[in-house]
Amino acid sequence: MIRFHTLGPTGSCHEHALKQYLAFQGVDAADIVLCDDLVAAAARAVEEGGSYLLQCSAHLNVHQVTERYLGRLHVVDTFILPTQEMALVKCRDVAVPQTLGVPEPALGYVNEADWRKITFETTKPVVEEGLLAGRYEAGVAYTRSARDHPETLEVMRVIGEVVTTWIVYGPTPRYRGKLMGNNYPELHSG
Numbered sequence: 001m002i003r004f005h006t007l008g009p010t011g012s013c014h015e016h017a018l019k020q021y022l023a024f025q026g027v028d029a030a031d032i033v034l035c036d037d038l039v040a041a042a043a044r045a046v047e048e049g050g051s052y053l054l055q056c057s058a059h060l061n062v063h064q065v066t067e068r069y070l071g072r073l074h075v076v077d078t079f080i081l082p083t084q085e086m087a088l089v090k091c092r093d094v095a096v097p098q099t100l101g102v103p104e105p106a107l108g109y110v111n112e113a114d115w116r117k118i119t120f121e122t123t124k125p126v127v128e129e130g131l132l133a134g135r136y137e138a139g140v141a142y143t144r145s146a147r148d149h150p151e152t153l154e155v156m157r158v159i160g161e162v163v164t165t166w167i168v169y170g171p172t173p174r175y176r177g178k179l180m181g182n183n184y185p186e187l188h189s190g
Contacts, residue, residue: 008034
């Protein structure tokens, strides 16, 4: 069975994107390993020898995966897919939140100056857990976080889905010296 490593926990955009990609590729069954550190997951994929890794191109450590595992873990595919719907979510009992939990790659969706303290987390599901545990008063999470916990959380502002690219790394290089991509007809119109 094919093994893929990607950023978790369950419910993350990485897991969602990987499941969409596998369905698109017609892969019915895969061993999906969710991690909290993509660089460490890349090391495990290399050690295992036949494993793959999925990483969002907006992730902070894309360069580290590419550079540290040069010649051992290869970019084998890319695709375009939106994230899950995101929002700035706050604890319902806090009128004006001062503390924020956010995955560092999502920091650009908020104004840093609006927050007294910012706590970086690995993914939006971890931010949701932090909000529910009271570690901070607001966070960049999924819109569904407020829907799933309406007694505790509410949406301050919908960020929405963000169209982004995803990088698939694998054990065997696909690149053979010529550009690989999809035809983009709009370049030739008008």
